[in-house]
Amino acid sequence: MTDFLEMPIHLNTDRRILHVDMDAFYAQIEMRDNPSYRNVPLILAHDPRKTGGRGVVATANYLARELGVHSAMSAAEAVKLAPHAVFVTPDFPKYRDVSRQLHQIFKRYTQKIEPIAFDEAYLDITQMSSNHRKAVALAHELQQVIYDELDLTSSVGLSFNKFLAKLASEHNKPSGITIINEEDIRPFLDKLPIQDIRGVGTKTAEQMIKLGINTGADLFATSQSDLANTFGKSGYAFYEHIRGVDNRPVMWQRERKSLGKERTYGPFLDTEQAILDELKSLAQQLADILIKERLHGKTLVLKLRDSDFNTETRRETIIDFLPNDEQEIYRIAQDIFEGLGGYQKPIRLLGLTMTNLAALSFENIVLNLYE
Ligand SMILES: [Mg+2]
Missing domain, CATH: 3.30.1490.100 (DNA polymerase, Y-family, little finger domain)
Structure with missing residues (x-):
């Protein structure tokens, strides 16, 4: 046991952060634009039967996901799981245009937008929603405006930092709005598998499971000194994350002309x-x-x-x-x-x-x- 200095943690609840994630974005756009794709499993990838088995799944609609297809899977594997699925070659310029339209909508609410992917972004709405009630109303309005103007559904998470906002948006897909307040932190984090905690990679997860830390609740119950002794500096970070602390700013860029x-x-x-x-x-x-x-x-x-x-x-x-x-x-x-x-x-x-x-x-x- 090395010398240990307990570090106090501080949960900052002053910010209001949205995480907006479009539901099966590319697949949804194709289904919107082509009604014959709507009630079949749809996979966005080159058809491996035409490419000699090459290619990767960009995304799949929910019917294909029910058959086990997911993004980043090889197209050859996807065709085994869903032999009757429709394969559509992704049209990235089209998705990029829709992504731009989406960002035009975001910009009506805030300039503080951090894009994570074509279909996913953090928005810092602290300044335009002076209190929690207004932030909730804004989340609902934004989701509705996206639907009305783009004819696409999205899932929205609202909390006071990026980690929790993203967990929130993932909680209820598609078309969900989930809010994580301070009192919701424990119910949310306690039941998470350890590898879903921010900063815990595959190797660390294995190490934790060996120590009997399988869930968020297990991690929460582990002392700061034990975490620091086992994982060094990262141990302090895990101690913070499992308490819902994440001080990363939304990395937005002033628009340059x-x-x-x-x-x-x-x-x-x-x-x-x-x-x-x-x-x-x-x-x-x-x-x-x-x-x-x-x-x-x-x-x-x-x-x-x-x-x-x-x-x-x-x-x-x-x-x-x-x-x-x-x-x-x-x-x-x-x-x-x-x-x-x-x-x-x-x-x-x-x-x-x-x-x-x-x-x-x-x-x-x-x-x-x-x-
Ligand atoms: Mg998405």
């Missing part, structure tokens, strides 16, 4: 090649910063200032989002530059800016599932 890089040159750039080399370097920096900020854009703006202080800006917009790829950005920058007539006079300033920006975060998560 544009992101750019510019440089002034002395001596001036006095050959076409020198200018193109600099554009290449700016394109690389711009791609890096877009990736870092998890944004992408549709419009590239080139700014040039010549030795006589004449400034020119010219933009090019493309239909879809430009990949955050230095070669692609450079190619368009070069296009714009050539469109301005190429080299005319020595250049003292060059700038590249991306506008028409949108968040990249949720697209990446989804697309990775799909080779």
Whole structure:
């Protein structure tokens, strides 16, 4: 037994956090748009009988789930469980558009939105709901507005932190609204299997089960010193989580209109090649910063200032989002530059800016599932 200093815990109940999770999102969109899919097991994946068995299930409707099909399962396994299911190849651009419509609705209520996936987000509604009663009303209204405008059902969880809000939304699917107040923490957490507690991974779960900690109630009954001695720093975290404590903020981003890089040159750039080399370097920096900020854009703006202080800006917009790829950005920058007539006079300033920006975060998560 090492020396132990008991750390007090503090449950912050001041915030009001929603977790909104669309029900079987892709499947629901396909069922909405195609009535013949509504009463059959529907699996969103390439049909493995046509791809030679490859592919992964993106999602499945509730009828297919009843047969044991779930997302991230191989499509070949899904076809064994549900041989009569309809397979539909996912249409990610469509789901992305619906996701954008969903976010437009969220934005009417709060800017503090943290997207987790196409169909899932945390919303911090502390400021727009001055008390608990208003927060509950807002949760109901939001769910109703999503249904009225998008014709899609969602499950909503409301609590005072992200951990509990997510547990709440998972509690009653589909179309549920679940609220976890302070007095609900024990009933909710006590019956949870240990691996569902925030921060408990597969390995830790195995370790806990060996120690006889199988449920939330078992974890709650374990002393802080025992947890700290066995699991080190994580032990303190488990001690907090099982008491419903989670102080992580909702990670929202102020909406950015544009992101750019510019440089002034002395001596001036006095050959076409020198200018193109600099554009290449700016394109690389711009791609890096877009990736870092998890944004992408549709419009590239080139700014040039010549030795006589004449400034020119010219933009090019493309239909879809430009990949955050230095070669692609450079190619368009070069296009714009050539469109301005190429080299005319020595250049003292060059700038590249991306506008028409949108968040990249949720697209990446989804697309990775799909080779
Ligand atoms: Mg969902």
